Amino acid sequence: AADEAAYLATFELNSADGTLKLARQLDYESVTAFRLTVLVKDAGQRPLSAECSLRVLVKDVNDNKPAVTVYGIKGFASPVEITESDLPNRPFALMSVEDKDAGEAGQVTCVALQPDLQMRQQDAKSYVLSTSSVFDREKLAWKLWTVRCQDNGAPPQLTELLVNATILDQNDNPPKFNWSQDRINIQEGGPAGSFILSMPASDDDEGENSRISYWLEPPEIERFFRVLSNGT
Numbered sequence: 703a704a705d706e707a708a709y710l711a712t713f714e715l716n717s718a719d720g721t722l723k724l725a726r727q728l729d730y731e732s733v734t735a736f737r738l739t740v741l742v743k744d745a746g747q748r749p750l751s752a753e754c755s756l757r758v759l760v761k762d763v764n765d766n767k768p769a770v771t772v773y774g775i776k777g778f779a780s781p782v783e784i785t786e787s788d789l790p791n792r793p794f795a796l797m798s799v800e801d802k803d804a805g806e807a808g809q810v811t812c813v814a815l816q817p818d819l820q821m822r823q824q825d826a827k828s829y830v831l832s833t834s835s836v837f838d839r840e841k842l843a844w845k846l847w848t849v850r851c852q853d854n855g856a857p858p859q860l861t862e863l864l865v866n867a868t869i870l871d872q873n874d875n876p877p878k879f880n881w882s883q884d885r886i887n888i889q890e891g892g893p894a895g896s897f898i899l900s901m902p903a904s905d906d907d908e909g910e911n912s913r914i915s916y917w918l919e920p921p922e923i924e925r926f927f928r929v930l931s932n933g934t
Contacts, residue, residue: 709736730762731802764807764855769800770863785870786839791820794867795831799851807855815848819865831865839869840906871908879903
């Protein structure tokens, strides 16, 4: 009953002249063939009938673009990330490609549009991405590449995808003082807690790698001086 309803929604038969027409658009990716039985009978007092079996084949056309997905090296849905100072040609992402068309129209070729992005094909539907570049997060927080995937249909369908990789920080920068004095004069008799000077420092790294703290050496000098968390 379900098949009959589907066929009735798909084809129209003119009962007067036997003309068979499509009632809706066909999708090869949903169904590739139909088998129909057409009956005909005369209008005699004792009607006579005949039947004809038809097999309708749906021909595929190249109506699907390649679907391209990029994700991190840790697996599906993981972020695409590169740690600064990673060695060149180290894999950092995976790419999957799918085209729902059949035959050559479903065969896809992918290329990187920038020379420092390498794509190693694992099979017909997956690639491993790596880069020949070494990054410094203090100069570049993220990197963009473009990947072009094209199928072999006629005419071909094309998909371009931006690969956006976040550059992760590595603790490769020491803190530095933002002042140049090496001698100060203190008047005797000043009360405890008196302000002496501010010694601001900074760290070019990111997040926890940029957090700094201060202390005095040798430890026994803390009998006379105290440094606060802001460098005062």
